[in-house]
Every structure is written in C-alpha cells, then in structure tokens.
C-alpha cells in the first residue's frame with residue numbers, strides 16, 4: 001500500500017516537473033493570501049492581507065500593478081484601440097462554476113478568442129471570475145474618477161501559444177483581461193439567474209455545473225463594447241504577475257441590489273462571508289491610460305448627421 005502511495009507521489013512529482021507549470025490555477029494556493037474582509041483576531045491571515053502580499057510574492061510590490069483608479073480627464077485617446085472581435089462569446093457554455101476560496105470562477109473553452117483592439121495576436125479565453133463588495137456595496141477593483149462600482153467581472157485570456165496563465169505571465173503581454181463593471185439597477189437582470197441560482201450550491205469552496213449560459217448573455221451588447229480604457233498592469237491576486245494588457249469597458253452590466261447582494265452569501269474556506277473581494281487601487285507610477293475612440297458611436301453620430309442633412 002505504502003509503496004503504491006510512494007509510486008503515485010513520484011509519478012505526480014515527475015508529471016509535475018514536466019507539465020505542472022500549468023497545473024497551478026490562477027487563484028491557488030488557497031491558504032497563502034487573504035482579503036482584508038477575512039480579518040479576525042485569531043486568524044491565520046495575519047500578515048497575508050493585501051498590504052502584505054508583497055512580502056510573500058515580491059511581484060505584488062512591483063511598479064506596474066493593478067487595479068488602478070482611472071482619471072478620465074488624464075486618459076489619452078488612441079485610434080489604434082479599435083473594437084474587439086469576440087469569437088465564441090455567443091456559444092452556450094457547459095462547465096464548472098467554482099468557489100475557489102477567493103472568488104467564483106468559471107473555466108472557459110479555449111475556442112473562445114479575442115482579437116483586434118490593438119492586440120498583436122489572438123488571445124484565447126481561460127476563465128472568468130468576479131470581484132464584489134458587501135451586500136451590493138462598493139466592490140469593484142478598478143475605479144473611475146474615484147467611483148467604485150458594486151462588482152467587476154474579469155474575462156482572462158492568454159496568447160494562443162501558451163497552455164496556462166503561469167506560462168503566459170512570463171511574457172510581457174502574454175495575458176489580456178477584459179474587465180466589466182456592474183451597476184445597480186431597479187429591476188433584476190434575468191440573464192444572471194442561472195449563475196446566481198447556482199451560487200447556492202457552492203456556498204463553501206466547491207464546484208457545481210453551470211449550463212446554458214454564454215458570455216454574450218452576461219456582457220453589455222456588442223454595440224456597446226466599443227468604448228474602453230487600456231493600460232498595462234498586473235494580475236490583481238498573488239502572485240501579481242505584471243505583463244497583463246487590461247481593457248476596461250465603459251458600458252456597465254445592470255444587476256438588482258438583491259442580485260448583487262446574493263454574492264455575499266458565499267463563504268471563504270475559513271467560514272467568513274466572501275465579501276469585499278477586491279484589491280485596493282495601486283499607484284499608476286507614471287503609466288498612461290489610453291481610451292478608445294468609440295468608433296461605432298462616432299459612425300452612428302455621423303450617419304445621424306447625414307440623415308439630418310439629407311432630409
């Protein structure tokens with residue numbers, strides 16, 4: 001029995017050596033870092049809150065970290081920031097929705113891709129996850145002119161040549177994240193019902209199955225994805241690798257207060273409510289934030305003017 005165990009271990013070790021650069025999922029290891037909301041006097045999180053991440057993961061003290069506050073009067077318009085081409089975002093997904101101890105995450109098939117938007121090559125999707133506040137209060141990671149939104153969704157992509165996030169993170173532009181802000185709306189957004197219903201099954205770290213949803217169902221309509229901010233930053237959880245191309249969309253996703261609050265029922269592995277799952281904003285340190293021109297809107301303004309002129 002013991003020898004089989006040793007054999008398995010060795011096997012795992014060698015497999016790890018060859019493959020495992022990809023085995024590490026982005027939000028592991030579960031025990032090594034915490035959000036501020038996990039504070040308790042007797043807690044294993046002491047020294048592992050966001051302000052101290054840099055002690056264990058030196059990259060978290062780097063000079064090009066995320067999230068940041070975007071000051072809209074300081075952004076620079078750039079005509080290279082054309083609309084993205086999103087492939088497979090309309091596909092109905094069938095996969096695991098995971099409470100990984102830090103957030104909820106859904107792994108995405110690599111057939112989902114993003115192109116254009118001044119990306120030099122296509123990037124394939126890995127997963128999406130969310131950051132939120134407490135009972136629908138402020139909870140986004142990025143802020144715009146100091147405003148923190150109740151929730152933020154990150155759709156994580158890597159260059160097609162890589163197999164996983166940790167490989168891509170070594171490349172200066174290996175990772176591209178699309179970020180979407182949520183806004184409170186008086187009525188419920190029915191398209192989120194399957195996801196929100198599934199939360200009940202993963203209150204504690206575990207996984208459930210989510211089917212019949214597509215990214216298009218969650219995101220603002222494609223016409224509304226032409227306006228976005230672009231800057232170079234990092235992963236917002238340890239190990240905070242830099243080399244992430246960030247695109248943050250201006251158009252928001254509406255959810256009701258109750259829908260937003262339902263995420264606060266989730267629990268961290270320590271039993272605390274999974275709330276305020278965001279990293280505080282980091283200094284820009286001279287980085288420029290760019291802004292797309294919002295082509296589609298410009299075009300429709302022109303055609304509107306044309307209509308007026310021609311009638």
Ligand SMILES: *[C@@H]1O[C@H](CO)[C@@H](O)[C@H](O)[C@H]1NC(C)=O
Nearest residue numbers: 078080081118119120230290
């Ligand atoms: C667009 O891409 C080029 C080439 O990678 C890069 O040098 C430039 O900084 C990018 N512009 C923006 C606004 O991201």
Ligand SMILES: *[C@@H]1O[C@H](CO)[C@@H](O)[C@H](O)[C@H]1NC(C)=O
Nearest residue numbers: 024165166167169170239241
């Ligand atoms: C952490 O950062 C290093 C260096 O960028 C990288 O080699 C490693 O794979 C990263 N781990 C993850 C999980 O991204």
Ligand SMILES: *[C@@H]1O[C@H](CO)[C@@H](O)[C@H](O)[C@H]1NC(C)=O
Nearest residue numbers: 194197198199201208209210
């Ligand atoms: C939650 O779990 C129950 C029982 O395991 C199952 O019947 C139900 O379909 C699950 N709901 C969702 C939304 O996954």
Ligand SMILES: *[C@@H]1O[C@H](CO)[C@@H](O)[C@H](O)[C@H]1NC(C)=O
Nearest residue numbers: 220221223224250251252253
């Ligand atoms: C999205 O686009 C539609 C029309 O295409 C427009 O009516 C709506 O106001 C837009 N929403 C946002 C949040 O920009």
Ligand SMILES: [Zn+2]
Nearest residue numbers: 129131154236
């Ligand atoms: Zn994130």
